[in-house]
Amino acid sequence: MILLALAAALPGVFWDGAPDTAPALREAGIQRIFVPTAQAGAWKSVDGISAEAADLLKSIKLRPPAANYRYDEASASRVPWLDVNGWHFLRQPQGRYWYDVAGAKAPLAAAEAFAWGASAMVKPNAAGLKPLGEMLSFLAGIETPTMQPVADFGFIDDGTATAGEVMNLLVRHSLLFRAVRVPDPKLKLNVQLGTKKYPLEQAKNPGAMAQIIRADLTDDNRSVRIYGSAVVVGRLESAPGRLRVHLINYDASRKVNGMRVRVLGEYSKPRLAAAGSPDLALQDYAVLSGATEFTLPELKTYAVIDLLK
Amino acid sequence: MPGPYPGQAVRVHSEKSIDAASGKVDRETVRQMLSAGIRALTGDARDDDAWARFISPKDVVGIKINCSGAPRIRSSPELVGAIADRLVAVGVPPAQIWIYERFQNQVVTVPYRDFVPQAVHIVAAESDRGSILGYDPKVYVETNFFGEEDTRSNLIRIVSETLTKIINVPNMKEHQASGVTGCLKNIAYGNFSNVARSHRNEKTNTYSFIGTLAAVEPVRSRVVLGVMDGLAGVWHAGPFSNNPRFRFYPKEIMIGTDPVAIDRQLIDIIEAKRKSEGAISIFNQSREILGDNRDPNKNAYIREPGHVEYASKLGLGVYDQAKIQVKRIEL
Numbered sequence: 001m002i003l004l005a006l007a008a009a010l011p012g013v014f015w016d017g018a019p020d021t022a023p024a025l026r027e028a029g030i031q032r033i034f035v036p037t038a039q040a041g042a043w044k045s046v047d048g049i050s051a052e053a054a055d056l057l058k059s060i061k062l063r064p065p066a067a068n069y070r071y072d073e074a075s076a077s078r079v080p081w082l083d084v085n086g087w088h089f090l091r092q093p094q095g096r097y098w099y100d101v102a103g104a105k106a107p108l109a110a111a112e113a114f115a116w117g118a119s120a121m122v123k124p125n126a127a128g129l130k131p132l133g134e135m136l137s138f139l140a141g142i143e144t145p146t147m148q149p150v151a152d153f154g155f156i157d158d159g160t161a162t163a164g165e166v167m168n169l170l171v172r173h174s175l176l177f178r179a180v181r182v183p184d185p186k187l188k189l190n191v192q193l194g195t196k197k198y199p200l201e202q203a204k205n206p207g208a209m210a211q212i213i214r215a216d217l218t219d220d221n222r223s224v225r226i227y228g229s230a231v232v233v234g235r236l237e238s239a240p241g242r243l244r245v246h247l248i249n250y251d252a253s254r255k256v257n258g259m260r261v262r263v264l265g266e267y268s269k270p271r272l273a274a275a276g277s278p279d280l281a282l283q284d285y286a287v288l289s290g291a292t293e294f295t296l297p298e299l300k301t302y303a304v305i306d307l308l309k
Numbered sequence: 310m311p312g313p314y315p316g317q318a319v320r321v322h323s324e325k326s327i328d329a330a331s332g333k334v335d336r337e338t339v340r341q342m343l344s345a346g347i348r349a350l351t352g353d354a355r356d357d358d359a360w361a362r363f364i365s366p367k368d369v370v371g372i373k374i375n376c377s378g379a380p381r382i383r384s385s386p387e388l389v390g391a392i393a394d395r396l397v398a399v400g401v402p403p404a405q406i407w408i409y410e411r412f413q414n415q416v417v418t419v420p421y422r423d424f425v426p427q428a429v430h431i432v433a434a435e436s437d438r439g440s441i442l443g444y445d446p447k448v449y450v451e452t453n454f455f456g457e458e459d460t461r462s463n464l465i466r467i468v469s470e471t472l473t474k475i476i477n478v479p480n481m482k483e484h485q486a487s488g489v490t491g492c493l494k495n496i497a498y499g500n501f502s503n504v505a506r507s508h509r510n511e512k513t514n515t516y517s518f519i520g521t522l523a524a525v526e527p528v529r530s531r532v533v534l535g536v537m538d539g540l541a542g543v544w545h546a547g548p549f550s551n552n553p554r555f556r557f558y559p560k561e562i563m564i565g566t567d568p569v570a571i572d573r574q575l576i577d578i579i580e581a582k583r584k585s586e587g588a589i590s591i592f593n594q595s596r597e598i599l600g601d602n603r604d605p606n607k608n609a610y611i612r613e614p615g616h617v618e619y620a621s622k623l624g625l626g627v628y629d630q631a632k633i634q635v636k637r638i639e640l
Contacts, residue, residue, distance in 0.1 A: 079457070173458055211456040219453070219460065227459045228441035228503075257440035260461070284446045295446055 009144050010136060011113040014054060014098060014123040019046045024126065028133030034121050054121060059098040062088060062120070064105045065112050067231040067251035079230045082250045086171035086233065087164060089116040090179045091157055096120075103127045104252035104301075107135030111275065111302035114139050115235050115246035117149075135301065138275045142304055147244055150223050150236035151178035153189035153213070162203050163193055169210035174234040176223055189217050227260040232299060236263065243267055245305040247296065256299040260284075267292045267307035274303035310529050312566025313362070314350055316627035316634060318574050321346040322561040323640040327540040329558040334387040334540060336424075338640065339562070343391045343536070345638050346564035357399055363533040363566075364474055366400030371472040371531075372408045375479045375495045375538075376415035378550035383419050384478040384538050388562065390424030392476055392536060403428035407467060411435055411499060434465045434502070444502045445469040450522060455509045462501040462522065469527060477535045477568070481542035481559055483579045485602060487515035488591040488614025490548045491575040492535040492568030493625070497522035508610060511599050516613040520620035523568065529625070535571050537563040544582040545605045552603070557582055569626025570633045572617045577630075 015025065015033040019042050025033065026048055034054035035043050043051030066083040088097065097120040099109040106128030113120035124132045155170065157163050157179040170177055183190035191213050194200045203209045219225065224234045224245065231251040237244040243265060249256050266287050274280045274296070282305070283295040292307060321342040327334050344356050353359040364370060372392055374384035393406055403426035410416045413433035421431050434443030444463035453460045468475070479495035486508050487494055497519045498504045504522070507514040523529065539562055545555040559578060565571050580590060588605035589598060591614045600607035621628035 214456075227461050228439075230458065257437045258442040260441060260446050283442075286447070293446065295441070297442060 009114065009117065010139055011110045011118075012054075012121040013132065013136070014056065014121040016123070019043055022046045022049050024129055025049055028129040029137055030129070030133045056098055056121075056123075059096045059121065060088065060092070062097050062099050062109075064099060064101045065108050065248075065250055065252075066105065080251070082172045082231065082233065084168065084172050084233055084250065085112060086116055086235070087167035089113075089118040090167060090171070090177070091159075091164065093118075098123060101125075101128060104131055106132040107275070108248070108250070108252045108301055110135045110139065111248055115248055115302065135275055138273070138302075142273055145239060145242075147237035147239045147242070149178065150176050150238050150243075151187060152176045152221060152223050153191060153217055154178050154180040154184040154187045156180055156183065156190065156192040158193070162200065162206075165206040166193065166203055166209050169206040170213065172233060173210055173214065174222075174224055174226055175210065175214055175217070176236060188221055189213075191216075221264075223264045225262040227262070229256045229259045229299075232256055232259055234261070241309040243307045245307065247299055247303045247305070249299045249301055252301065258295060258297055259299065260293060260295050261305075262291055262293045263307065264291055265307075266290065267309055269308040270294060271306040271308070272296075272303065273305075274299065276300040277303075310523070310532050310566070310568055311570070311624075311626040312533060314566045316567055316570050316632050317350065317636070318563055318565040318567070318570045318633060319346045319349045319636045319638065320561055320563050320574065321349075321638040321640065322559075324560055325640075326560045327558060329541075332381065332541065334385050336387045336390070339385065339387045339540070340391045340394075341640055342562050343388065343395070343564075345640060346536075346562060347395075349636050349638055350564050350566075356395060360395050360399045363476075364396060364399055364401060366402075368401060368473045369405045369407070369471055370396055370401055371468065371475040372406065373475055373477050373495060373499060373532075374408055374410050374416075374419075374421075375490075375499060375548075376410050376412070376419055377490075377548040378480060378482060378543055379415045380418035381553075382480055382482065382541055382543050382550040382556065383415075384480065385540055386419055386421045386424040388536065388538050388540070389421055389478060392478065393425040393429055397426065404430070406430065407432060407472060409433065409465065409467060411465070411502075412438060414438065432467065434467075441502060443467075448525070450501065450525060452518075454507050454514050457506045459503055459506070462503045464525065464528065465500050465502075468500055468531065472531060475528075475532045477532050479535070479537050480548075481537060481539035481563075481575060481578060482547040483544050483555075483583070483591060484547045484612070485608055486513035486610045486612065487519060487616050488612040489572060489575045489579050489617070491537060491572040493519050493523050493572050493617060493620050496528060496532055496568065500528055511596070511609065511611050513610045513613055516616050516619055519616040520623045520625060523620060523625055524623045532568070533566065535563075535565055535568050537571055537575065539563060539578070542578075542582075544579055544586065545588060546602045555605070567626035569617055569621045569628050572620075573628055573630060573633060574635065576614055576617060
């Protein structure tokens with residue numbers, strides 16, 4: 001039963017290659033795939049690969065996660081644009097998603113879906129198969145206890161494109177919120193666009209609106225802060241006495257050489273799992289008054305840090 | 310800072326110090342300039358007595374170089390080598406001397422290794438540009454300028470954990486954002502991470518941020534001497550030196566313990582050079598100056614040379630020229 005639950009949490013692999021591509025899958029360590037309905041029969045007889053029919057048209061296609069530096073465009077900031085799909089998952093947690101991704105973006109997509117607990121399929125190209133297999137193997141090794149997403153404020157999602165884009169900018173800044181229908185008094189702040197405090201006119205600049213919300217929340221009240229990288233997004237989950245920090249590097253082409261992470265709460269026992277860096281250890285770990293800080297020396301694509309009291 | 314000689318600056322000039330055509334520095338002349346300058350500052354007859362006022366054999370000494378205009382305009386290896394030699398002469402083991410900068414890709418363009426004993430460390434905080442690992446996570450200034458996500462600027466780790474004294478060796482340069490870049494900026498922006506975030510579009514927050522960083526402990530108390538390298542300089546489009554047209558050759562070094570007093574002289578030097586070139590003042594803050602800085606009357610930012618005076622208000626030194634004693638030496 002536990003094994004089934006773990007398997008369900010992992011992103012699936014959608015593969016439209018013919019059965020004669022099975023050796024490439026085996027080499028990548030992939031034993032379970034989703035295939036177009038028309039090919040399901042042909043895959044039934046392939047040894048060592050379990051194939052299940054899936055219809056991509058019934059799933060929501062996501063943008064490949066990425067960091068776009070846009071060197072060829074003038075901008076007011078040197079901060080890269082991140083393509084992050086977290087807001088989709090927060091808007092439709094029960095949605096079924098899929099990615100069409102190439103190369104190193106395949107493991108990144110898998111990590112993103114896993115970090116948000118999304119039900120997703122990843123359709124890699126040939127170059128992405130092996131790194132995707134490695135990432136899935138890594139993800140399979142992470143225990144998935146029952147934990148709740150950490151939210152610092154509620155965002156009243158009316159389902160509009162404007163609200164969606166503000167949610168997108170909030171996620172990119174690791175501003176942790178819960179999409180709600182009505183204000184939740186248990187949260188530090190509730191945000192509703194179209195009110196005097198958060199006018200729709202200002203929401204037309206979603207970046208500026210995200211800054212207004214950030215200022216109202218205050219940085220001191222943010223459950224997670226990331227210093228030293230503009231391409232890493234963080235997400236938190238919690239259970240009594242325990243906090244899980246997900247860190248995703250959206251620049252799949254380059255590892256991040258060091259970042260400092262601050263979370264609210266005092267946790268004395270850290271446990272790190274970093275994809276592709278099995279021997280990595282946290283540095284300069286500090287339990288401060290009401291907060292915990294540590295340095296992650298490198299981040300290739302994805303890391304999970306469990307903090308225990 | 311401002312140390313035992315507030316409101317003082319010693320300017321040593323020698324026509325022989327550098328050949329402007331080739332950029333070749335006369336090592337022996339630079340040694341003599343350094344010697345004359347430190348003795349004039351302290352009043353001591355012997356170099357060792359003068360240096361011993363600032364450095365003891367037990368110290369671990371950092372030499373904060375400036376390589377932002379490298380390879381052409383940088384803390385000259387001849388001058389840095391001469392300083393290292395004086396440190397060794399007063400008993401500091403070479404292994405206790407650290408030449409350091411922020412960016413490895415700039416440092417490696419300058420042949421410091423050829424001018425110092427082998428055991429001297431030559432290091433950069435960022436071997437990989439943007440990496441935070443060379444900085445101390447415990448010592449930082451946190452402020453939000455433009456809504457940037459990373460609001461911390463951390464101190465270079467060897468400054469907080471290893472060095473006991475620092476000798477500041479900036480260049481003589483105009484700076485597109487701060488107006489000039491001398492002692493204050495080299496010890497402020499040159500010692501902390503994530504400082505470029507203080508500029509966006511034409512706005513720069515250098516006015517207050519430079520002094521704020523320079524005043525952070527232990528930086529403030531560990532910087533004991535400034536030796537400004539003015540053999541060559543930049544009078545426009547600094548701190549870089551991509552355009553030879555904007556290089557100039559003051560052929561001097563300036564020594565003191567008061568970074569404000571030295572930078573106050575630097576302002577006059579840059580202003581005089583710009584005036585002689587027909588360029589606008591660095592104090593011109595009109596929006597009309599904004600534009601392509603290949604034109605010396607245009608600039609990318611509204612400059613903030615007032616940062617030097619601001620630093621004086623933090624107690625880092627003397628800004629009023631009437632209260633600054635300048636000793637001039639010609640070799």
